[in-house]
Amino acid sequence: MVGDPMLRIAETLESQLRAAMERAFPDAAAAARQAGPGLDPQLAPASKPEFGDFQANGALPLAKPLGQPPRKIAEAVVEQLKADPAFNALCQDPQIAGPGFINLTLKPERLAAEVQVRLGDQRLGVPAVEQGAPVVVDFSSPNIAKEMHVGHLRSTIIGDSLARVLEFRGHPVLRLNHVGDWGTQFGMLITHLKQVAPEALNTADAVDLGDLVAFYRQAKQRFDEDETFQTTSREEVVKLQGGDPVSLKAWGLLCDQSRREFQKIYDRLDIRLSERGESFYNPYLERVVADLDAAGLLVVDDGARCVFLEGVSGKDGKPLPVIVQKSDGGFNYATTDLAAIRYRFGADPEGDAARRVIYVTDAGQANHFAGVFQVARRAGWVPEDGRLEHVPFGLVQGEDGKKLKTRAGDTVRLRDLLDEAVERAEADLRRRLEEEGRSEDEAFIQQVATTVGLAAVKYADLSQNRITNYQFSFDRMLALQGNTAPYLLYAVVRIAGIARKGGDLEAVASAGSEPLRFAEPQEWALVRELLKFDAVIAEVEEELLPNRLCTYLFELSQVFNRFYDQVSVLKAEEPARSSRLALCRLTADTLKLGLGLLGIPTLERM
RNA sequence: GGGGCUGUAGCUCAGCCGGAUAGAGCGACGGUUUCCUAAACCGUAGGUCGUGGGUUCGAGUCCCGCCAGCCCCGCCA
Structure with missing residues (x-):
């Protein structure tokens, strides 16, 4: 077990600094300890390379x-x-700069030693946690009888990446697909189908998914316009939730059909996911309501059973309700979400025994989750040390800056988006091959185009801070220049090229090799960049922001490309050659691992 | 009306616990290839960090007001 070298260095430095401050100013230190945690050296990574590795701002x-x-x-x-x-x-001698910053530069041999340690470490310096309670990541969650569209992309890709990071850190992760397979939408759809296409309700594959989507749209329209249809639909929901066999069979057929379509997308994107839809929690809904009642949280208002929120008021200054049982007796999504929270934190046979539950959904649901989380806490369903987190992401907007809406019909289907990405990557590759006079077989072209195209889509999404909305644009999402997946993949390819041309990347990682020797600034820049990896992973695990990992990998690739451009590896004399090969090896390993945590596979050639 | 999120270069965005001269990519302009894949590298131009106050040694970052955009606000999810 190697530990986390750079983090450990930072901690060591911090305590050394604190001790130095206390020796220099014992009275101030005593006073600060009386008032709070004591003197803070304010140690931080250096804001610029010329300031060294760390800066301490605590003197100011x-x-x-x-x-x-x-x-x-x-x-x-x-x-x-x-x-x-x-x-x-x-460290080298500290430098005082500016108004009173203390700049710290690690000794070169110390940095080289850290590189050496990571070369021999499969985990590249990232410590593994002791196996603890599971983490639930709830993501993707498409709706049955609807096609997956761009809106589902973010949840799917962000959720998958977060799950991968948490898994890599050693947490047992439950990847849950909370599909919308329950609720009013089914009442609408089944009611409509009974009238216009009853065969779809008792025969498998009587209609295909495209038809189903059309039927859904019609049903939704009728529901919005026709009060009688609305009532019938609501009755249908109650029948379904009550276990009526005819309704259940129809429901099962519809689900199967959608499920197969979803799986095609997941397979393409290499997303692993356990389906546990809203229906799973049906048996627990009544008890949720009963227990809320027993806890004295329930209020009947306008015939609906509600929990009124604390600290959130609505239009008339009255507290905002979370409705857990509708006036017609049906349950709704809040009830399901409450049952899910309870189950996920719940003890083993009747629950997941999780300690951290993460929801990756669009930011539009922030209010809903805030309300549901509050109710769950007040009901005592979230353990003391339990973390319940909504990981919101911005909406995908159309060219008009408005939310892309399913009903509007201008939705981009996810499968079409992926097809287009791969086509563009293929056209781009063929153009390059032509220009460079290269000849590659068809299998290579397909393999590269698929990898590059899908990587571009994933990276475009993950590299943006998830909280901001973004305007959907094929050109931007599928761009292959600049801060994009191909740029990172290309760095890996360059290193693979070095290995092909005689650079032995295996030997440099073996134990007992010569100490690494670096002289060029490009080498040191790469060393320093490589040693940041563990801190970045720790940050993503905590903040749940995959774009931080993207930014790091992009910067690492930039630093590597400068190194590659300005320093030759294979033609260098020893010991520079081996030391540079070691940097190439660790760069490739870091990029492969990092991209892997984003759900992006790498290539040897492109 | 209430609440949430956002506002940084022409465009798309980073910016960590408040730290030094606010950073990338794209686009524009100019340069680099007898050498490990040029999907690369180097350089130039481009900024009142929406706006007005406040907090303090120091504010893009924290607090308050205002403006703009998007989203949510009782039986859809």
Whole structure:
């Protein structure tokens, strides 16, 4: 078990700095400890490479209380630091800069040693947690009888990536597909089909998914316009939820059909997912309502059973309700979500015993989840140390800046999007082959086009901070230049090329090799970039922001491309050659692992 | 009316616990290939961080007001 070298260095430095500050200013330290956690060295990664590896800003806030200029304070701290042999073993002489920053640069041999450690480590310096309670990641969640469209892409890809990161860290992850297979929509659809296409309700594959989508649209329209249809649909839902065999059979057929279509998309995108739809929680709904009642949280209002939220008021200043049972007796999505929360945190045979539950849905549902989470907490269904998190992402907007709506008909189907991505990647590849006079067989072209096209789609989505809305654009999403998946894949390909031309990447990673020797600034830049990986993974695990990983991998690729451009590897003399090969090896491993955590496979040639 | 999110270069976006001269990509302009894949590299131009206050040694970042866009607000999910 290697631990997390860079993180450990940061912690070591922090405690050394704190000790130095306390020796320099014992009175201030005592006072700070009295008031709170004590003196804070404010250690942070250096904001610019020329400042070294770390900067400590802790001298500045002391200027006022101590009545001394901050640079003088920094000098006193530095003096104490230089008296610490452990510090001197780690760092070069600290520099004081600007108004009173203390800049720290790690000793080169220390950095080289860290690279060496990671070369021999499968996990590249990222520690594995002890196996603990499961983490539930609820993502993708398409609706039965609807086709997956671009809106589902974000949830699917972001959720998958978060699950991969959590799994890599060693958490047992439950990837749950909370498909919309229950509720009013089925009442609508079954009622409509009974009238216009009854065969679809008792014969498998009597209609295909495209037809089903059309029927759904018609049913939705009738539901919005026709009060009688609305009532019949609601009755149908109650029958279904009550276990009526005819309704159940029809429902089962519809689900099977959609499920097969979803699976095709998941297979293409290499998404692993356990289906556990809304219907799964049906047997628990009554108890949810009963227990809310027993807890004294339930209020009947206008015939509906509600829990009124604390701290959230609606139009008239009245608290906002979460409706858990409709006036017609039917349950709705809030009830299902409550049952799901309870089940996921619940103890083993009747639950998942999770400690962290993550929902990857669009930001439009933020209010809904805030309400449901509050009710679950007040009902006592979230354990003390349980984390219940909504991971919202921005809406996919049309060219008009408005939400892309299913009903509007201008939705881009996910399968069409993926097809287009692969086609564009293929056309681009064929053009390159032509220009470069290369000749490749058809299998190679298909393989590369598929990988590049799908990677471009995934990366386009993941590389953006998920919280902001984005305007859907084929050109932007499928761009193959700049900060895109192909740029990262290309860096891997370049390293594979070095290996093909005689660079032994296996040997440099074996134990007992010569110490690494670096001299060029491009080498040091790459070393420093490589050593950030573990901190990035820790951050993604905590913040659930895959774009941080994307940014890192892009920067690593940039630094590598500069290195590759300006420093030759294979033609270098020893020991530079082996040391550079080692950097190539670790870069490739880091990119492969990092891209893998984004759900993107790499290539040897492209 | 209430609530949430967003507003940073021509466009699309990063910007971590408040830290030094606000960064990328695209687009524009100019350059680099007898050498490991040029899907690359280097350079130039481009900014009142929506706006007005406040907090403090220091604010794109925190607090308040305002403006703009999007989303949500009782029996759809």
